[in-house]
């Protein structure tokens with residue numbers, strides 16, 4: 001295993017609030033790395049900082065050893081670091097395929113959308129994008145839905161489409177913020193299986209979720225945040241039985257080992 005992502009001293013203030021403060025972590029290749037913690041702990045802010053959605057007040061983000069701190073998301077995606085897109089960034093009136101194609105152009109061939117449409121280079125790009133889209137839709141079980149208008153998909157499939165758009169860019173690390181939130185148990189199992197399949201294909205995953213059964217099932221390591229800082233880190237078993245984690249976050253349901 002080698003280190004894919006390294007974060008040191010990452011901090012971000014909002015007014016007087018230290019939303020993320022002195023955060024340090026590392027994610028290895030092919031690792032499923034979980035981030036948990038109470039509401040407002042700074043989890044979403046942390047992945048927004050890492051993925052370039054917002055800029056840090058201080059700290060360093062390195063990807064494959066290269067400092068990438070503060071680079072905008074589209075530049076990080078081209079380096080292999082992607083995050084999923086929320087339902088709001090999926091074009092509801094466009095098909096699953098069209099959403100993926102737009103993602104491919106946006107991430108892989110910026111500036112080419114709508115230009116040079118009839119050149120050989122454009123045809124080659126389109127063929128490459130189509131091949132990737134077909135592959136990604138196959139992985140995610142969305143092939144049959146390729147021509148479905150996004151807003152007509154069930155909620156779980158709309159979230160999967162957000163992942164498909166990110167995967168078309170062929171990232172080596174993808175970050176998912178609460179991928180199982182609001183899903184049925186069956187849909188959550190599908191997300192779990194998808195994350196496992198990503199890892200089998202060599203993609204590392206950073207995942208935030210409040211569903212501890214889901215997190216225990218998929219994560220290699222879990223990092224616990226509280227008040228913008230690290231509270232604990234370790235294997236799921238270590239972290240979920242840690243008294244400080246139970247007290248700050250999990251509550252009494254976790255005070256005894258599960259049956």
Ligand SMILES: Nc1ncnc2c1ncn2[C@@H]1O[C@H](COP(=O)(O)OP(=O)(O)OP(=O)(O)O)[C@@H](O)[C@H]1O
Pocket residue numbers: 014017019037038039040041042043044045046
């Ligand atoms: N753009 C912003 N402006 C001001 N404050 C913000 C902003 N974004 C986040 N915060 C604050 O930063 C803190 C951390 O928020 P964040 O969304 O990162 O928490 P979280 O761990 O993802 O919580 P949840 O589990 O509820 O999603 C919160 O107090 C939040 O109100």
Ligand SMILES: [Mg+2]
Pocket residue numbers: 043044045
């Ligand atoms: Mg959040």
